[in-house]
Amino acid sequence: MALASQDGPAIETRGLTRVFQSRKGFLFRERTRTEALKGVDLTVERGAIFGLLGPNGAGKTTFTKILSTLLLPTDGTALVLGHDVTKETEWLRPRMGLVLGGERGLYNRISGRDNLRYFADLYGVPLAERERRIREVLERVDLLDAADRRVEEYSRGMKQKLHLARGILHRPEILFLDEPTIGLDPKSARETRKLIRSLVSDGVTIFLTTHYMFEAEELCPKLAILSKGRIVARDTVDNLRALIGGDRTIEVEDYGFEDRELAVLRGLPGVSKIVTEEFGPMLRLTLRIRTGETTVDGVRRSLPGHPELAVRERRTSLEDVYLDLVDEEVR
Numbered sequence: 001m002a003l004a005s006q007d008g009p010a011i012e013t014r015g016l017t018r019v020f021q022s023r024k025g026f027l028f029r030e031r032t033r034t035e036a037l038k039g040v041d042l043t044v045e046r047g048a049i050f051g052l053l054g055p056n057g058a059g060k061t062t063f064t065k066i067l068s069t070l071l072l073p074t075d076g077t078a079l080v081l082g083h084d085v086t087k088e089t090e091w092l093r094p095r096m097g098l099v100l101g102g103e104r105g106l107y108n109r110i111s112g113r114d115n116l117r118y119f120a121d122l123y124g125v126p127l128a129e130r131e132r133r134i135r136e137v138l139e140r141v142d143l144l145d146a147a148d149r150r151v152e153e154y155s156r157g158m159k160q161k162l163h164l165a166r167g168i169l170h171r172p173e174i175l176f177l178d179e180p181t182i183g184l185d186p187k188s189a190r191e192t193r194k195l196i197r198s199l200v201s202d203g204v205t206i207f208l209t210t211h212y213m214f215e216a217e218e219l220c221p222k223l224a225i226l227s228k229g230r231i232v233a234r235d236t237v238d239n240l241r242a243l244i245g246g247d248r249t250i251e252v253e254d255y256g257f258e259d260r261e262l263a264v265l266r267g268l269p270g271v272s273k274i275v276t277e278e279f280g281p282m283l284r285l286t287l288r289i290r291t292g293e294t295t296v297d298g299v300r301r302s303l304p305g306h307p308e309l310a311v312r313e314r315r316t317s318l319e320d321v322y323l324d325l326v327d328e329e330v331r
């Protein structure tokens with residue numbers, strides 16, 4: 001029996017759906033219905049970092065919470081380590097670790113070590129092993145020196161390390177990390193990513209969500225892109241990159257463009273897609289060009305009413321594919 005959990009995928013969802021009904025407005029009379037997940041089918045193999053990438057509101061936290069048994073789906077099924085997340089929570093919980101982004105979930109008035117003692121007891125870590133295990137994870141996340149200081153004295157980055165320590169304390173087979181670097185300064189974020197990478201060598205499966213393309217690219221050999229509750233791509237980073245092979249990108253910036261001008265740009269030879277983004281008062285159009293005919297000069301000539309127009313060509317990046325796939329959100 002014990003070996004049964006070694007086979008099959010780490011995660012398998014079919015038609016996973018979650019609807020939130022809420023009320024707002026005057027006397028909460030207004031009902032809103034949000035379909036946070038719209039039938040997600042996803043299979044994740046064991047023993048690596050798998051990334052779920054998507055913009056804010058895509059449904060990443062909802063998905064993570066369902067997989068980690070914190071939230072029930074409205075419809076569909078989800079198996080983690082081969083076990084149903086809605087029916088086999090007792091079997092699953094000791095085998096899963098969860099680290100949600102944000103500051104909550106730690107006791108500020110006590111030390112980092114005492115926090116871990118509390119969670120070790122909660123997770124049923126044998127008392128005889130507790131202190132050694134705590135030392136081990138503190139060392140792992142490089143918090144040994146600060147272990148006996150109150151958590152309220154910790155920096156944001158140290159708190160996140162303590163969260164990670166808590167997440168691995170009971171030696172889970174699968175670890176869910178929801179936006180693990182959100183709100184961290186660049187140095188702490190880098191350290192956290194390094195730490196996450198080191199955890200894989202223990203054979204743990206890591207399911208990580210992020211809205212940073214570069215983070216997914218750096219940490220996750222395989223990833224899925226979630227947009228508005230749907231998986232819009234699922235591949236290796238290399239294959240996603242190949243998707244854009246040969247494409248060129250031209251960026252155009254000014255204070256605004258008319259619909260007529262956008263239509264002109266769309267009509268230029270080889271232009272396959274235009275993504276629009278706002279930067280304060282500026283509007284940036286990113287043109288993906290499939291064939292070589294349209295040039296920076298060509299773009300400039302087709303927008304004669306813009307004396308201050310900035311036009312430049314740059315290498316197409318994985319981020320462009322991402323923006324393409326989720327462009328409705330960034331418009």
Ligand SMILES: Nc1ncnc2c1ncn2[C@@H]1O[C@H](COP(=O)(O)OP(=O)(O)O)[C@@H](O)[C@H]1O
Nearest residue numbers: 020022034036055056057058059060061062063
């Ligand atoms: N408890 C809730 N009640 C109502 N709507 C919710 C709730 N949780 C999430 N949502 C909505 O579901 C969608 C997905 O949210 P979430 O899973 O938090 O996305 P992400 O983590 O990718 O930013 C959003 O539109 C969000 O507003």
Ligand SMILES: [Mg+2]
Nearest residue numbers: 060061062179
């Ligand atoms: Mg979230």
